[in-house]
Amino acid sequence: MKVLVTGGAGYIGSHVVEMLVEKGYEVVVFDNLSAGHRSAVHKDATLVVGDLLNKGDLEKLFAAHQFEGILHFASHILVGESMEKPFKYFNDNMAAIWNVLEFATANGVKRFILSSTAALFDDPERIPISEDEPLKPGSVYGETKYMAERTLMWMDRIYGLRYCALRYFNACGAHPNGHIGEDHHPESHLIPITLQVALGQRDSLAIYGSDYDTPDGTCVRDYVHVLDLAEAHILALEALGNGPSRVYNLGSGTGYSVKEVVEVARQVTGHAIPTVETERRPGDLPRLIADSTRIKRELGWAPEFDNLHVIIETAWNWHQKHPNGFEE
Numbered sequence: 001m002k003v004l005v006t007g008g009a010g011y012i013g014s015h016v017v018e019m020l021v022e023k024g025y026e027v028v029v030f031d032n033l034s035a036g037h038r039s040a041v042h043k044d045a046t047l048v049v050g051d052l053l054n055k056g057d058l059e060k061l062f063a064a065h066q067f068e069g070i071l072h073f074a075s076h077i078l079v080g081e082s083m084e085k086p087f088k089y090f091n092d093n094m095a096a097i098w099n100v101l102e103f104a105t106a107n108g109v110k111r112f113i114l115s116s117t118a119a120l121f122d123d124p125e126r127i128p129i130s131e132d133e134p135l136k137p138g139s140v141y142g143e144t145k146y147m148a149e150r151t152l153m154w155m156d157r158i159y160g161l162r163y164c165a166l167r168y169f170n171a172c173g174a175h176p177n178g179h180i181g182e183d184h185h186p187e188s189h190l191i192p193i194t195l196q197v198a199l200g201q202r203d204s205l206a207i208y209g210s211d212y213d214t215p216d217g218t219c220v221r222d223y224v225h226v227l228d229l230a231e232a233h234i235l236a237l238e239a240l241g242n243g244p245s246r247v248y249n250l251g252s253g254t255g256y257s258v259k260e261v262v263e264v265a266r267q268v269t270g271h272a273i274p275t276v277e278t279e280r281r282p283g284d285l286p287r288l289i290a291d292s293t294r295i296k297r298e299l300g301w302a303p304e305f306d307n308l309h310v311i312i313e314t315a316w317n318w319h320q321k322h323p324n325g326f327e328e
């Protein structure tokens, strides 16, 4: 099966591409390399450098390839930034998905997987959070994913495009082979920043808010390994071949506070990791933990990395081998 992976040179996309290639899919990555890395793309995948905001680039892409499925990762990804630059998120994230869907539907693509998010659940009524929880984005970033999910509902109704929205909680970890891992510039995510402090690349970690209504006052998140996410994409892609559209919440089901993450990182790395408690970051939610019962029951998803210690070990392995990320 030939599939298009937008944003496949990025963190999560590159791990999914590697798994797709290993499973025998023909993979075309489309990425503008604004945040992704050429060397993150598996050698057996075809990399097309282009921009989803440029319809001319998409015209050429769809003229050259007939895709059976699309996995759409490309997006601006930062909750905090989306509250400071809302129009960047509304304009680019929506144009990106609307453009790719325009070409997908015109070219008869029938399967589409969206990288959605836990940021859809501001102030959830029940934790862990299942798919029955009302959708209430707590940031402009989350709102763009909500709008993307709504758009897909219309694509299904109008064109019969079968989609799966995978709402990842906090993606983390690296491929145990040590070749690919997380490398954002600037880095904003908790685990890589914590490991950069352990490596001596930063003096300390700023803890954004210690007055949340959580056991130790810091935000609680559900950290799910990037290879477990990759596995879910493959299962979803297969399921869309003979089933309806669907949405799944994807997490490990366990919540860790910022302070707990730092403590596990201290144990894994053997380094002190100084912290400084600072103001809350706009758009952050106190507690996000997934209930992933539905995807386990319907698709047989069985996450392999259910231990934060092991997850951080895979990330530490990557950061130690590649202290400057993909820039050797």
Ligand SMILES: NC(=O)c1ccc[n+]([C@@H]2O[C@H](COP(=O)([O-])OP(=O)(O)OC[C@H]3O[C@@H](n4cnc5c(N)ncnc54)[C@H](O)[C@@H]3O)[C@@H](O)[C@H]2O)c1
Pocket: 006, 007, 008, 009, 010, 011, 012, 013, 030, 031, 032, 033, 034, 035, 036, 037, 050, 051, 052, 053, 072, 073, 074, 075, 076, 077, 096, 115, 116, 117, 118, 167, 168, 169, 170, 171, 172, 184
């Ligand atoms: N990292 C997480 O914890 C997390 C959690 C929930 C959802 N998500 C979603 O998962 C997806 C992937 O996240 P990531 O952490 O791998 O991000 P990333 O920034 O590493 O990857 C995104 C990729 O998209 C590319 N891209 C961006 N805009 C583009 C455009 N206009 N045209 C072509 N390519 C473009 C970038 O160059 C990059 O390679 C995103 O949609 C994100 O919102 C991430």
Ligand SMILES: O=c1ccn([C@@H]2O[C@H](COP(=O)(O)OP(=O)(O)O[C@H]3O[C@H](CO)[C@@H](O)[C@H](O)[C@H]3O)[C@@H](O)[C@H]2O)c(=O)[nH]1
Pocket: 077, 078, 079, 116, 117, 118, 119, 168, 169, 170, 171, 188, 189, 190, 191, 193, 205, 206, 207, 208, 209, 219, 220, 221, 258, 281, 284, 288
């Ligand atoms: O230097 C830092 C970085 C983060 N945090 C905290 O650590 C937690 C996790 O933050 P981060 O790693 O930035 O992830 P999130 O903001 O939870 O967002 C991620 O997870 C979301 C889903 O939950 C995705 O949608 C986003 O794309 C992805 O960036 C949050 O409470 C932050 O306030 C700090 O205290 N200090």
